[in-house]
Amino acid sequence: MADLIKVGMADYKVGRSPSTLISYGLGSCIGVSLYDPQSKIGGLLHIMLPDSTQARASDNPAKFADTGVPLMLNDVLALGAVKSRLVAKLAGGAQMFAFANATDIMRVGTRNAEAVKAILRRNGIRIIAEDTGGNYGRTVQIDLNTGAYKVKTIDRGEKEI
Amino acid sequence: MKDEFDLSPLQLDALREIGNIGAGNSATALSQIINKKIDMNVPKVAFVPIEDVPDLVGGPDTIVVGIFLRVYGKAPSNILFLMPQKSAFYLVDTLLGKTKGTTQSLDAMDESALKEIGNILSGAYLNAFFNFTHISMLPSIPAMAMDMAGAILNVVLIQLGQMGDQAMVIETEFLSEEEGINGHFFLVPDPGSLGTLIKAVGVE
Numbered sequence: 001m002a003d004l005i006k007v008g009m010a011d012y013k014v015g016r017s018p019s020t021l022i023s024y025g026l027g028s029c030i031g032v033s034l035y036d037p038q039s040k041i042g043g044l045l046h047i048m049l050p051d052s053t054q055a056r057a058s059d060n061p062a063k064f065a066d067t068g069v070p071l072m073l074n075d076v077l078a079l080g081a082v083k084s085r086l087v088a089k090l091a092g093g094a095q096m097f098a099f100a101n102a103t104d105i106m107r108v109g110t111r112n113a114e115a116v117k118a119i120l121r122r123n124g125i126r127i128i129a130e131d132t133g134g135n136y137g138r139t140v141q142i143d144l145n146t147g148a149y150k151v152k153t154i155d156r157g158e159k160e161i
Numbered sequence: 162m163k164d165e166f167d168l169s170p171l172q173l174d175a176l177r178e179i180g181n182i183g184a185g186n187s188a189t190a191l192s193q194i195i196n197k198k199i200d201m202n203v204p205k206v207a208f209v210p211i212e213d214v215p216d217l218v219g220g221p222d223t224i225v226v227g228i229f230l231r232v233y234g235k236a237p238s239n240i241l242f243l244m245p246q247k248s249a250f251y252l253v254d255t256l257l258g259k260t261k262g263t264t265q266s267l268d269a270m271d272e273s274a275l276k277e278i279g280n281i282l283s284g285a286y287l288n289a290f291f292n293f294t295h296i297s298m299l300p301s302i303p304a305m306a307m308d309m310a311g312a313i314l315n316v317v318l319i320q321l322g323q324m325g326d327q328a329m330v331i332e333t334e335f336l337s338e339e340e341g342i343n344g345h346f347f348l349v350p351d352p353g354s355l356g357t358l359i360k361a362v363g364v365e
Contacts, residue, residue, distance in 0.1 A: 009212040009215070009221070009311065009315075009318070024222040024309065025215060025220075025222045025309035025310060025311020025312045025314075026311065026312060026315070027309075027312030027313060027314075027316060028315045028319060048315070048318065048319055048322045049319060049322055055322070063322055094312065096227075096308065096312055096313055096315065097229050097305075108319050136312070137308040137309035137312025137313070138309075139222055139309065154224060154309065
């Protein structure tokens with residue numbers, strides 16, 4: 001049986017086939033995967049916030065889109081992935097509770113998704129699939145043998161993007 | 162600037178006492194509504210790494226019902242009442258006078274009943290708190306979601322995540338063994354509110 005590697009909140013893991021990387025219970029957080037289909041090397045990052053420059057203090061770069069993506073990118077390249085072949089998929093970015101006077105904090109899911117896409121584009125990485133928004137949680141996993149990115153929900157079943 | 166997370170044992174005790182008083186009042190309120198005995202444990206007051214918080218309620222993919230209230234006032238905070246899905250269903254049965262086991266999903270009426278419980282618990286909690294500290298704290302209307310614990314906790318943790326890597330949580334577990342109902346009540350002060358709270362209980 002292939003390895004199932006857990007990725008916690010504000011964390012990332014990289015690996016190669018036949019491992020599967022999984023992250024449980026994303027709300028407004030985003031699960032970003034990078035994958036090189038030829039070498040079957042990839043990574044999964046679970047970010048909480050869009051922008052490290054807006055934060056007051058943190059020693060954990062994996063918490064933010066702007067610092068987490070480059071970190072994971074370096075690691076997958078170090079494992080032997082080739083940058084021009086890398087493709088990205090992302091899921092999450094929900095707004096779990098609806099309030100009439102939603103503050104910026106409540107809309108952080110949307111801002112997370114935008115920040116992830118911006119930093120991926122800046123690094124010249126193609127985004128080939130996305131499942132973001134809504135008001136429900138997601139568990140995401142990427143199978144490094146096939147590159148299949150599965151998104152599980154409670155009421156909306158499971159899909160592959 | 163003094164590190165906010167650098168609290169003395171005495172200060173942690175003071176926060177625990179705040180939690181105790183608030184939770185005691187809430188437990189009494191809940192007990193009166195459902196007319197059953199409600200037990201509670203001694204509140205846990207702890208700084209935990211943000212990524213470990215979902216484990217307090219059984220892991221990030223455990224299905225829970227969460228009732229969320231934003232608290233305004235001098236010490237802005239978040240309140241989150243989390244129940245395992247089954248507990249929430251039993252609670253609805255009890256509240257609406259149905260046979261235990263009837264509720265298998267939540268309709269608008271059920272959600273409204275659960276939100277009201279969130280309202281009452283928070284009101285009782287904050288009231289006790291006010292009597293003790295004279296810090297007035299006003300809860301927003303409650304919002305509810307049934308989903309993965311990790312996803313629901315995100316809402317609270319995001320705000321803390323902007324300030325640091327640790328979350329200060331005051332947590333109490335409510336339990337009615339007879340009814341098979343249990344729930345976790347979290348008061349999570351915003352960073353910056355902690356100082357106000359500690360000053361209010363008179364330990365500097």
